[in-house]
Amino acid sequence: MFEVDKIRERFPILKREVNGRDLVYFDNGASTQKLQSVIDTVSNYYKEENSNVHRGVHFLSGLATDKFEETREVIREFIGAEHTHEIIFTKGTTDSINLVASGFRSLLNKGDEIIISELEHHSNIVPWQMCCEYSGAVLKIIPLKDNGELEVNKFESLLSKKTKLVALSHISNSLGTINPIKEFIEKAHKIGARVLIDGAQAASHISLNMQELDVDMYCFSAHKMYGPTGVGVLYGKEDILNEIPPYQGGGEMIKDVSFKKTTYACLPHKFEAGTPNIAGVIAFKSAIEFISDLGFNTIAEHENYLLEYATQEILKIEGVKIYGTSEKKSGIISFNIEGIHPYDIGVLLDKMGVAIRTGHHCTQPIMERFNIPGTARISLAIYNTKEEIDVCIESIKKAKQMLS
Amino acid sequence: MQTIEEIQEEILEDFDMFEDWIQKYEYLIDLGKDLPAIDEKYKIEENLIKGCQSRVWLHAEENSGNIIFSADSDAIMTKGIVALLIRLLSGQSANDIAHADLDFINKIGLKEQLSATRANGLLSMIKQMKLYAIALDK
Ligand SMILES: Cc1ncc(COP(=O)(O)O)c(C=O)c1O
Numbered sequence: 001m002f003e004v005d006k007i008r009e010r011f012p013i014l015k016r017e018v019n020g021r022d023l024v025y026f027d028n029g030a031s032t033q034k035l036q037s038v039i040d041t042v043s044n045y046y047k048e049e050n051s052n053v054h055r056g057v058h059f060l061s062g063l064a065t066d067k068f069e070e071t072r073e074v075i076r077e078f079i080g081a082e083h084t085h086e087i088i089f090t091k092g093t094t095d096s097i098n099l100v101a102s103g104f105r106s107l108l109n110k111g112d113e114i115i116i117s118e119l120e121h122h123s124n125i126v127p128w129q130m131c132c133e134y135s136g137a138v139l140k141i142i143p144l145k146d147n148g149e150l151e152v153n154k155f156e157s158l159l160s161k162k163t164k165l166v167a168l169s170h171i172s173n174s175l176g177t178i179n180p181i182k183e184f185i186e187k188a189h190k191i192g193a194r195v196l197i198d199g200a201q202a203a204s205h206i207s208l209n210m211q212e213l214d215v216d217m218y219c220f221s222a223h224k225m226y227g228p229t230g231v232g233v234l235y236g237k238e239d240i241l242n243e244i245p246p247y248q249g250g251g252e253m254i255k256d257v258s259f260k261k262t263t264y265a266c267l268p269h270k271f272e273a274g275t276p277n278i279a280g281v282i283a284f285k286s287a288i289e290f291i292s293d294l295g296f297n298t299i300a301e302h303e304n305y306l307l308e309y310a311t312q313e314i315l316k317i318e319g320v321k322i323y324g325t326s327e328k329k330s331g332i333i334s335f336n337i338e339g340i341h342p343y344d345i346g347v348l349l350d351k352m353g354v355a356i357r358t359g360h361h362c363t364q365p366i367m368e369r370f371n372i373p374g375t376a377r378i379s380l381a382i383y384n385t386k387e388e389i390d391v392c393i394e395s396i397k398k399a400k401q402m403l404s
Numbered sequence: 405m406q407t408i409e410e411i412q413e414e415i416l417e418d419f420d421m422f423e424d425w426i427q428k429y430e431y432l433i434d435l436g437k438d439l440p441a442i443d444e445k446y447k448i449e450e451n452l453i454k455g456c457q458s459r460v461w462l463h464a465e466e467n468s469g470n471i472i473f474s475a476d477s478d479a480i481m482t483k484g485i486v487a488l489l490i491r492l493l494s495g496q497s498a499n500d501i502a503h504a505d506l507d508f509i510n511k512i513g514l515k516e517q518l519s520a521t522r523a524n525g526l527l528s529m530i531k532q533m534k535l536y537a538i539a540l541d542k
Contacts (some may be wrong), residue, residue, distance in 0.1 A: 019425075049457045154423050341479035343458045348481075373478060374457065402430055403480060 001053055002298050004013055006231040008383045010036050010290070011226075021353025024395075029173050029201060029332055029379030030138055030357055031223045034194055035290055038227055041283035051054045053278055054252060056267070068278055071285040072268070078288050079218065080209030085267040088241070089276050092232035093200040094123040096219035097167070099234055101127035102387060103164060103244035110136030113162040113195075116152050117179075118369055122362040124198045128167060137164070148175035148324035156187060163193040170202035174363040174377065175324025176307075176332030178206070185215055194240060204381070205303060205330055207296035216240050221281065226381075227287030231280035233340045234271070236310040241267050299382055303331045306380050310389045314378075317396060323366075323375055331380030335360075337396075340378040340403050348399035349376075354392050408500055411492050412508045419512040430514065432484030439487040442476040453528050458482040460529060464536035470495050471537050483524060485514070493533055498541035502534050 008014050011033045016023050025033060047065075051060035053068045069084075076084045086307045108114075114128050118141055132139050140163075142155045150168075159298045166188040169180050185195045196217040199208065203220035210218060217240065222231035236244075246253055246264055250273035255263040291299070312334055314320055319338035336342055346358030359374040360367045367374055378392065406414075422428045446463035451462040458479030465472050473494040477483040492508075493501050509526070 341458055342480045343479040348429065351429065373459065402426070402433060 002294075002302060004302065004383065004385050007294075008089040008385075011383055012036055012039070012391055014383060018353045018355070019351050022391075024158060024354040024391050026378040026380065026384065026388070026392060027355045027357045028381035028384075029224070029231070029361075029377065032204065032226050032381050033383070034228070035226050035287060037286040037290065038283045041281045041286045042228060045057075045279040045282050047075075049282075050279075052275055061067050064278055064282075067282045067285075068276075071281050071288075074285050074288050075233060078208070078292060079203075079233075079235055080211050082211055084237055086210075086235055086241065088234040088236065088268045088271045090219075090232040090234050090271075090279055091230055091277070092221040092223065093198060093219045094127075094221075094232075096234035097123055097196070097198065097316045098127045099218055100219075100236075100244065101248040102133040102247055105131040106138075106245055107243065108135035108137040108164055111162060112137040112164045113140050113160065114138070115140045115155070115158050115163055115166045115188075117155075117168055118144040118365050119148070119150065119175060119177060119363065120167075120169055120365070121173055121198065121200065122364070123200075124167055124169055125365070135372055138162075141365075142168075144366070147326050148172065148177045148209040149326045150177070150179055152180070152183065155184065159187060159191050159193070161191065161192060163188070165194050165196065167196040169198040169200070171199075171205070171330045171332075172324065172363075172366075173201045173332065173379075174334055174361045174366050174375070176329045176334070177324055177326040178202075178328040178330055180328075181215070185213060189206065189214065201330060201332070204291055205296075205299060210235055222284045222287060225284075225287050226290055228277070228280035231284050240266065241271070246270050246273070250274045292337070294382065302382060303380055306384055306389060307325070307331045307333070308388055310380070310392075311379060313389060313393045314396070317393070317400065319400075323370055323372070333378040334375040336372060336375055337400055340400065342374045343398050344403050345376045345396065348402060349392070349395050352391075352395040352398065354395045356392075406434065406496060408496055408504045415488060415492070415508055416511055420540075425513075426450055428443055430483070432514075433480050433486075434484075435487040436477075436480040436483030439476070439490070440474070442474045446474065447476060453532055457525065460486060461527060462486075462529065463534075464533070464540060466498070466540040469497055471498050471501055471540055473533060473536075482525065486529065486532055489529060489533065493537075498537040501537035502541070506530060506536075 013033045047111045049063050051064045053065045055061055072087045073084050114137055116128055127137055143151050146153055163324050170181055181197055188195045193214040197215050199218050199220040204225035216237050218234055218235040223229040253265050253270050253273040255265050319335050323334040342358040349356055357377045447461045451461045451463050453462055458477050460477045462475045473490050475486045477486055
């Protein structure tokens with residue numbers, strides 16, 4: 001049986017106080033807290049195993065390499081990819097998208113089109129703008145409906161022979177919308193376009209299977225999955241990863257280097273120039289194991305319960321408006337209170353020990369769409385509790401009272 | 405006219421009276437509410453201070469060697485801090501503003517307002533006030 005108290009014990013930071021109150025951490029969309037096992041693995045790596053990977057013939061290098069590659073295999077299984085070499089380690093989602101966008105620009109011609117959506121995080125907008133600027137390709141935008149869902153019909157009308165790539169997020173970090181990506185992928189594939197999915201907000205909340213989704217590329221960050229910062233994944237189908245030229249040049253990504261001609265290593269090393277975040281990658285495995293052991297059914301059950309309860313309670317506060325009311329929704333509640341700036345709510349909640357995020361959440365186009373300066377955002381994780389929601393709601397009421 | 409230092413002392417005394425953060429923040433909120441409205445014509449892009457989650461408009465003009473500030477913000481807490489800065493600097497000589505040592509912010513326990521994300525705003529605000537003073541100094 002799922003016992004949230006047992007889960008909480010595994011996250012040491014949850015015991016701390018902030019501003020004299022027990023911490024209520026509701027900024028999981030930005031970054032989740034870390035498991036003791038992740039912290040221990042990082043620390044143990046430096047104490048017992050530290051060495052560079054793929055390089056030395058000596059014992060420690062072999063050990064580090066084995067552990068590093070173990071994580072790759074664990075991730076392959078976790079996301080249902082066909083091959084282990086389709087898993088590329090990066091610094092994070094942003095890095096993964098930039099890797100693709102910077103390579104993709106040489107595969108594009110003037111007039112080709114890339115489709116993204118109005119609800120993307122800036123990291124799934126700006127790299128494509130840069131890519132278009134360089135290649136002469138054109139960026140097309142799928143618009144949002146009032147409830148935070150994407151206009152699927154508009155997407156269909158944007159698709160054409162010119163479409164080379166569709167880049168969408170799986171879950172909106174500002175609105176919580178779970179996009180029907182399978183449907184988008186099928187439609188894009190019908191006209192021969194490739195699809196990249198930004199799964200930063202999805203990977204710790206819903207079960208993934210790359211082969212079932214038939215997605216071409218998928219990105220996520222370890223730090224939003226109870227794992228370390230500075231580690232991310234780019235999954236790509238073998239054929240597309242072979243097509244995309246290398247991102248960075250350097251050690252480890254080459255086959256042969258000479259001043260006449262350098263040839264590149266095969267996958268995944270082609271995209272992993274330089275010394276990676278070895279400790280982080282190794283520790284990421286502990287986070288994946290935690291998620292897998294819990295299972296996505298348990299995770300969804302608990303997080304959906306919290307989402308429903310929090311939504312219901314927050315709507316009882318007069319003047320509250322929630323942005324993002326899609327039918328399929330993840331544990332993210334973006335809201336404003338009439339006549340109050342979200343920043344003021346955030347500052348006062350912080351004084352009461354409740355950590356939420358305020359602002360545009362790196363999604364300025366969404367804020368423009370709804371004509372608001374930003375929102376206050378609660379984003380949930382597996383270790384959150386009903387009691388924490390109660391504390392948060394009381395704190396919002398208190399803040400509202402102070403501000404009115 | 406009191407000097408900037410004297411006003412800082414006064415503000416410190418005001419804040420000394422508060423027993424907890426709630427009183428302090430309520431005071432800031434009240435200051436924000438009481439801040440005289442800025443002339444709408446100054447709420448323009450050029451007067452916006454960047455680097456703030458909330459928007460802050462700052463206008464400055466010179467009046468016989470002294471600098472008069474007016475400002476507004478869409479967040480009330482920010483407006484409260486702006487009000488403190490205006491109480492401190494508005495009407496002072498350009499030279500005094502440019503050289504003012506504004507250590508009161510730490511002392512009144514609003515240091516968290518200075519943490520990188522938030523205060524960028526506050527620091528930019530102070531910097532902008534000083535820049536206006538230097539620019540308008542005749
Ligand atoms: C939807 C989405 N995409 C991309 C990112 C960027 O992730 P990272 O900062 O880990 O590169 C985030 C995280 O803020 C996100 O929520």
